[in-house]
């Protein structure tokens with residue numbers, strides 16, 4: 578953390594995103610069922626969110642369940658649903674942190690109980706002014722872009738907007754991340770180097786940072802290192 582204090586305020590990342598990969602391999606290495614890897618990954622998530630808040634990150638987005646993850650064994654899907662339920666039911670935690678929670682993704686197909694818990698915490702935390710925590714769950718970037726396109730098509734069909742109204746800002750405002758800055762960088766642990774349908778619109782100018790650590794082993798120090806790597810990169814946004 579001390580080392581981060583040397584970073585000028587304007588260069589400090591506002592929004593970080595994480596693909597929490599490697600839980601299955603973490604469990605396998607220990608001869609445990611995969612769900613234990615996710616459980617340990619959820620502990621890491623709590624630790625990293627608390628730390629991100631402490632060092633002044635304003636938005637954090639994590640990939641917890643993709644639109645493709647339904648193909649996993651039912652027991653693993655159930656374990657991930659349970660972890661989300663526990664997470665969103667921990668209402669005091671969001672109040673203590675003054676944190677705002679958003680679920681990015683299609684929640685309509687989730688268990689009714691889980692949907693209620695999600696709506697409840699989103700409602701209760703919506704006016705909190707601290708860190709914004711986005712959990713991407715049943716999320717896919719292509720799905721998000723198609724949904725935005727359909728919403729905009731309906732507005733156009735109903736003569737509520739003109740073609741001229743559709744610009745990048747308007748399109749962004751129809752995504753799940755409406756009103757939030759794009760991620761400054763995306764970290765993917767576990768040695769894989771791809772986006773896997775995560776924030777593909779929002780990641781247009783994000784720096785991509787890959788590490789070999791498995792997500793359950795990821796530490797505060799690893800986040801420090803990612804931030805330092807990010808601030809030392811030369812972001813030109815297409816300029817020279």
Ligand code: FPP
Nearest residue numbers: 597598599600601602618619641660661664
């Ligand atoms: C990818 O690793 C990880 C996931 C599909 C799930 C990530 C979820 C968590 C860390 C916990 C969720 C927390 C909440 C609040 C819902 P993998 O299983 O594909 O790992 P592998 O590549 O090693 O098999």
